[in-house]
Amino acid sequence: MRISELVETTGVPLATVKYYLREGLLPSGRPVGAKLSDYGEDHVRRLALVRALRDTAGLPLASVRTIVALIDAPEGDLVASLGRAIAALPPTVDPAGSGPYPRAAGVAREIGANIDPDSTAMAQLEDALEAAESVGLGISDERARVYARHVRAIAEFDVAAVPTGDRGAAIEYSVLGTAIYEPVIAAMRRLAHQHVARAAGADGAGR
């Protein structure tokens, strides 16, 4: 399809499409003449991904570029690529503060043994736990155990749903699923607070 049809199909304005092309977020079309290029379904899909990461997940351009490059990289270690792609998602952590993560280490032990102690998610957890501590809500061992058990069960469902086979598709799904389902889970927890507090006949505590 021509670039005008790509604009019509995706609803992404022409100026934005051209900007993404210049920035390398969208691969060039196939040249079919002096000034014409042909675009396909992969361009439609890529535009949806870039829009989702930019507008829905609120990522800066540099992070989107990192993720797109990892999806397009034809080889390399998939585990490492996934790790780097997920690490490009917010919240941003201080790059200087590269461990140790004493608070996160204690909680990670409750989750499982196969966790990279230097991963970005460890730094993110350390920051979150430090914030909790600073307002007098440091996480107790029991809370860590309860949260770990249920978060692991959620992760088991998530990981089983990741498409296998196509490497780029697995990275794309994992990045989007991580970013997109976090606010879903947060809102569901708030609703569960309502339900549990009322079901307990409590006077609304925790709503």
Next chain:
Amino acid sequence: MRISELVETTGVPLATVKYYLREGLLPSGRPVGAKLSDYGEDHVRRLALVRALRDTAGLPLASVRTIVALIDAPEGDLVASLGRAIAALPPTVDPAGSGPYPRAAGVAREIGANIDPDSTAMAQLEDALEAAESVGLGISDERARVYARHVRAIAEFDVAAVPTGDRGAAIEYSVLGTAIYEPVIAAMRRLAHQHVARAAGADGAGR
């Protein structure tokens, strides 16, 4: 204590303390002379709360004011006050879009029967589910059931930990606990993805 001691004890700069006093986020001290006021432990605690909501949870001043007013209100329905306080937390939802929330209603049914269908968390869930759908990751019935089961279990732990007795303390704890533990749970889920993917011997999918 004098205002200079309040500054020293809390580490909050004098200009900020005065600003919070002017804005009504911090109650005035007890007058003990023509130009002197006496501050107590409740002022220290309130400063910690305001800082946590401003800096850690990133709330705008107007939202902090809403929450503080609800904590200080001596009477009224506790359930309604808790609802309004939690509703002041991000993410912001379009006030015009006051239901119905068709996607959220389906998921809420999996969580439990005691959910206010017009609550802000319903609007937040609807927004999150719409975003998921827009990138082709609409939530399946099975995913809704799995998430609901485990989020409810987390909420049962949360609600049981809310202090009873003091109304203001219950609201303060619930607001902080909602805001502060959301990033903890998100980071724990990312680590659980790592653990589960590796434990399954998968080639890293979901990390």
